[in-house]
Amino acid sequence: MLFLSNVINGLSLGSIYAIIALGYTMVYGIAKMLNFAHGDVIMVGAYICFFAIARFNLNPIIGILLAMVVCTVLGMTIERFAYKPLRQAPSLAVLITAIGMSYFLQNMAQLLWTPNIKVFPSVVGNGAIKLFDGQLTISYIALITMGACVVIMLMLSLFTGNSKMGKAMRACSEDKGAAQLMGINVNTTISMTFAIGSALAAIAGFLLCSAYPNLTPTTGSMPGIKAFTAAVFGGIGSIPGAFVGGLLLGVIEILAAAYISTELSDAVVFMVLVVVLLVKPTGLLGKKISEKV
């Protein structure tokens, strides 16, 4: 029973990673860049939720929606002013810009909101459902987190599989030149991708801080790196890959902490990543169809 409860905790943590990883993987798939500032957008989203809910006593749903709007605008602004001018630049320049943007957001947060820990309000409460005569408890926040992850995943699959904009995104991620020849506006598509990824980051920020309530300007960086790992693990650029990678990473991390050692859990996570990439360099679900000439 303890094992099962560990797995559920892992899935819950993994759901947060998966939601963040979706942002990394969609942006990578289309803009072919690693947006290292993505983790810090989560942090901004969490602060917006914090102020809306704890300080202005707004309804939590309104708070999350507000955070989504702010993060969407933030993500699109970052893309427009920091990354778009570098469209033709070497990828190293883009990567360094993204790292710079990450520090910029952290420092702005320190200036605006001080480096002191803010305790995130417990919106969901400490309730839990008890199963098997109380041997297995699943907290509401864990249930909500996993539920949110599944809903987001389904909606994104529907969006990319069926909507015109979603298909245009897939076309751009394969071949931007050919997409332009179809009449697809590549700039708008990239901007939309950042918007979606950032809105998801706001949700992730809320869920993350509901589970781990200590909010500081660096709150987003470690989950950001883990989620990036999850995206690579699942196959960067692949949406189902981010989902699978995120969940697996969460489960491995929690199981390693429970049965090996808490200190080594991160090391185990990255070891597994190395092994997966050695065996399958494109990640678990990453695919490559070779071009016919």
Added chain:
Amino acid sequence: MAMLEVNDINVYYGSIHAIKGVSFEVNEGEIISLIGANGAGKTTTLHTISGLLKSTTGSVSFMGQNLAHVPAHKIVSLGLAQVPEGRRVFLHMDVEENLEMGAYTQPNSTIKDSMELVYERFPRLKERRHQVAGTLSGGEQQMLAMGRAMMSKPKLLMLDEPSMGLAPLLVEEIFDIITTLNKAGTTILLVEQNAQMALSIADRGYVLETGQVVLADDAKNLLHNDSVRKAYLGG
């Protein structure tokens, strides 16, 4: 006034001067062939017309409209489509989705009808409409690329080496379809290394060499021109 007027364009890749003052025109209803060896600048010319590359001088105008400041994604809706070199179909999407992408600028209500038209021309695509493009054969991919371009209902269709890598029988099939499309009212600008085939269906032709037009004439004259025969028709 010609349908497409390319007037003294110069295109650079960094310091490489790929197109050096090229001018030519395509009249409504014509099939024009642009022939030239590897690296002559054929693809660069088509990409410049489609707006993927920009010329530093001169102008490209289509049906009287100067394209200098029209972004690439708006050019298709003017009625100017391109079947790019190497097909460049969306390999991870299925046949139907590829065709839908071709109709990106078209109202949703017309997509079904356009798709039926494409399937009529390429029955083989219909059989494979739920197959991922990456698993199609080279010839089928070429058909898909052409069908995809037809979905935008172009007035002028530009094709970049549609015969590349195809068996002779399939090349004939593709060229038959090009003539059929032309008879149905689509103007054609055809880029080819297969000069024999390209000139045999064309009204006029231009010969491109190292970024310059070195010959321009009626297609049948070019077919009998000595220097063309030597360079492109194997003597």
